[in-house]
Amino acid sequence: MSNRSNKFVLFENDDDFKYDKKRFNINIRFNRIAFIFFIFFIISLIYSIHLVHLGSRKSNLSTNNQTKIINILQRADIVDRNGNFLAKTVSSIDIGINPIEIINQKKLLLNLRYIFPEKNYDLIQEKFKNKKFFWFEKKISEENYEKIMVLGDKSIKPQEKLTRIYPQKNLFSHIIGQIDEDNIGISGLEKSLDERLKENKETIKLTVDKNIQFLIREELVKFNEIFKSKGSASILMDVNNGEIISLVSLPDFDLNERKNILDKNFINRATKGVYELGSVFKTFTLAAGIHEGIIEPETEFKNLEKKIYCGGNSISEYDNEIPNNLTAEQILIRSGNIGSVRIGQAIGIEKFKKFMTQLNLINSIQFDIEEVGVPVSFKWGKCKLATASYGHGITTTILQLANAYSIIVNGGYKINPTLIKKNIKPERKKILKNNVSKKINPILRKIVTTKEGTASLANIEGYDVGGKTGTAQKSAAGGYSKNKINTFASVFPSSNPKFALIVMLDEPKTNSEYIYNYRDGSGIKYKGTPFNTAGWTAVEVVGQIIEKIGPILATKYNEVY
C-alpha cells in the first residue's frame, strides 16, 4: 500500500517538473523581447530628451551682445500706399577677427589676401600677434561677405549694424516722426506705432502718396516764400473713407539728421496746431440748420444789420456792400457774419453744440499720431454762440476741419481720419440728415464760380472745385493781433465729392510782385495781392496745387476708388 502511494507521488513530481520546464522556456523568450523593447525604450527616451533639449535651448547667439544690438535696432519698414519706402532699417556688416580662435593662421592670411588684396598684411600680422580682437573690414560688401564667410574660420566675427533711414528726407517728417539713439520713437508714427514697429517685422503701409505729397509740399514751400508766411499746412483727404493722401506742415525737417528740435515753429500745424479759423465755420452753421430742419438754403433773412453788439463787443460785416436781405445760401456765398449769427441763433446753443460735437470739431479727435491738438474749451453762452457761428472764439485743428468738411460733403457719413492703410472697409454710419450734402455741395461750388463768391482763383477747369474761405486774426494775449490765419477748405469734384483739400497759411503777407491769372477764361492777369485774405492767398495756393495733382488723381485714383 505504501509503495503505491510512493509511485503516485513520483508521478506527481514528474508532472511538476514538466510544468516548470515549460514555464522556464516562456520566461526566457519573454525576457529577450522585453530586453529589446527596453533598449528601444531607453534609446527613444534619450532621443526624446535630446530633442526636448534642442527645442528648449536658446541660441548661443542670443547671449551675444551682437544680437542684442540687432534686436534693439530692429524696426519694421514703413511704405506709402504705392509701396515706396518712407522709413527703412538697413543693415551693414562689420567683420572682426579674434586671433585667439584662428585655426590656421597661414591659410587664413592667404585667403584674406586673395579676397582683400589691397590691405596691409604686415599690420594685420602684427595684430594677430597681439592676440586681441580687431575690426578687419567695416561695412563689407555683400560679395566679400559671402567670400569671407565661406572660409569657415571661427576667428572671423561678423557684426550686423542697423540704421534707420528716411529716403524721402523732409517729405514726411511730421507724419513719420523721429526715433532716439535707443530706438525709441519720440514723435509721429515712430512713437505711436513704436511697439508694433519693433515687435512685428511686417511692413506698415500708409495711406499717403509720395508723389502727391511732394507736389503739394513744393507748392506750399513756393507760396511760403511768396507770402512770407511763418508756416503753412495742408491735408488732402479721401472724403469717403478718411484716408489721408497727403499731410504737409511747414517748416519741416530732415529726419535723417536726427536733430533735437526745440523751436516751436516746427510744430505740426496740420494736427497739433489749434487755430481760430474764421469763416470756414460758416459752412457748419448752415449745415447744422439744414440738419436740424430749421433752415433751408432758400430761407430768407431780412433786414440784416451791418453791426450788432453782444456783451459789449461788436460784430460787423467784413464787406459793407453786403445786402440787408439775403437767403441762407447767399449768406454762405457772400460770407456774411451777421447772417451766420442769425442762423446760429435760430438753431440755438444746444443743437449747435451737439452738431459741432458730432462733427468732432470742438472735442479732441482720435488719430494715428500722438501730436494732436485739443481745441480750447469754453463756456457756451449767447455771445459765444454768435461768434462761433461765424468761426470766431472757437478753435480747432486743420485735421478736424478736413474731417468735418469730408462728413458734410460725403452724404453725412461719419469717417475717421487715418494714416494707416487698412484692408477692411470701415462700416459707414450716417450721422447727418435732411440731405445736408446735397444742399451744401452746390453752395460750396457757387463760392468758387460766382462773382460774389470769395474763391474764384480755385476755379480750375475740369475739377469742379467747391469750398469756403476763412480769414481770421490770430489771437494774442488779451485780444487779437494783426497777424492772420488764412484758410481755404476745398472739396472736389463738388458734384460727387471725392477729395477734401485744406490749405492754411500762418501769418501770410501780401506780395506786390506776384502775378495772378484769373481762371474765368478771360486771360486777365493781376499783379500784386490786393488784400491779405484767404481769397487772395490760400485759394491761389489750392488752385495751383489742384492744377498739379489733379491729373494724377483723375487718372490713377479713379481706378482705385
Added chain:
Amino acid sequence: MIKFIVFTLLFSLIVGTSLIKKSTKDLDDEIYSTNENLIFLENRFKDSKLEFDYLSSSERLLKYQKLYFENSLQKKSLKELNKIKISDNEIIIYKLTISGDDEQ
C-alpha cells in the same frame, strides 16, 4: 522561425527609421537653405527697391526733366486727357473726369 521574423521585423524597422530620418534631415536642410536664400533675396530686393525709390524720387525726376526734357515735355490739362477703350475692334474715346464718370 519566429525569432527570424522578429529579428527581420526589428531590423527592417531600424533601417526604415534611419532612412526616414535621413530623408527628413535632407528635407530639413533643403527647407533651411531655401529659407535662408529667400531671406537673402528678400533683403536684396528691398535694398534694390530702396535704391530705385531714391533714384526715381519726384525731386530727382523733376531735376532730370529740367535737365534733359525742358522743352520737349508739356503739361497737359485734364481736358486734354482721354481714356481709350477697345470694344469689338472699335476704339471708344472717353473724356477723363475727376469724378470717374466716363463721358463719351
